[in-house]
Amino acid sequence: EVQLVESGGGLVQPGRSLRLSCAASGFTFDDYAMHWVRQAPGKGLEWVSGISWNSGSIGYADSVKGRFTISRDNAKNSLYLQMNSLRAEDTALYYCAKGFTMVRDAPFDYWGQGTLVTVSS
Amino acid sequence: QSVLTQPPSASGTPGQRVTISCSGSSSNIGSNTVNWYQQLPGTAPKLLIYSNNQRPSGVPDRFSGSKSGTSASLAISGLQSEDEADYYCAAWDDSLNGSWVFGGGTKLTVL
Numbered sequence: 001e002v003q004l005v006e007s008g009g010g011l012v013q014p015g016r017s018l019r020l021s022c023a024a025s026g027f028t029f030d031d032y033a034m035h036w037v038r039q040a041p042g043k044g045l046e047w048v049s050g051i052s053w054n055s056g057s058i059g060y061a062d063s064v065k066g067r068f069t070i071s072r073d074n075a076k077n078s079l080y081l082q083m084n085s086l087r088a089e090d091t092a093l094y095y096c097a098k099g100f101t102m103v104r105d106a107p108f109d110y111w112g113q114g115t116l117v118t119v120s121s
Numbered sequence: 122q123s124v125l126t127q128p129p130s131a132s133g134t135p136g137q138r139v140t141i142s143c144s145g146s147s148s149n150i151g152s153n154t155v156n157w158y159q160q161l162p163g164t165a166p167k168l169l170i171y172s173n174n175q176r177p178s179g180v181p182d183r184f185s186g187s188k189s190g191t192s193a194s195l196a197i198s199g200l201q202s203e204d205e206a207d208y209y210c211a212a213w214d215d216s217l218n219g220s221w222v223f224g225g226g227t228k229l230t231v232l
Contacts, residue, residue: 035221037166044123045158045166045209047221059218095165105213107156109177111165 002026002110004096009115022079022096030074033099038092053102086119127224138198143210153213155193160207205231
């Protein structure tokens, strides 16, 4: 059974940093691209970032480019999102999502339950 | 403002057929396939339709998808109360380095 478990969320002040993690199990992690998708309270889905199976292809939404960094450790079956210079508008539930294939342009077939990030002073 | 455009709401009675539209542009829907996600209240999204009209294992055939040009549609036939959820369309966008874009979501109410 595919499982994606996010962690690392919490309350953080504007301008500070936070690192999210996603522990994957139930599939061969290094065969698939992975993504972060967020959902602000009461709002829709927004793709944040994606990474190919071997970290050779990485992309970011314009809203986070230059502030967030996605990475993965295939040996640990883990996905990460380093978030710097956080803003109030980054407040959201952050989902880890598995890609259908090893490349970034394949849809997401499994999602975690999310970790909540709140940016507030 | 979402890149893909969906109606904010839709409704139907049990047994009815409802459709939800999704409009994009040449860089996303016009050149790539469309996927649909269902988000039941308080839960994570679930893949409902991929590659315009393919259903993952376990998704009932009451759900179907189609695409024409820069628009797509999700159809739900034989509407059931458990179909009440938010529905999102998504597509890969070829502009710049490539990114995923979503519709703003459609809240489906079963009357």
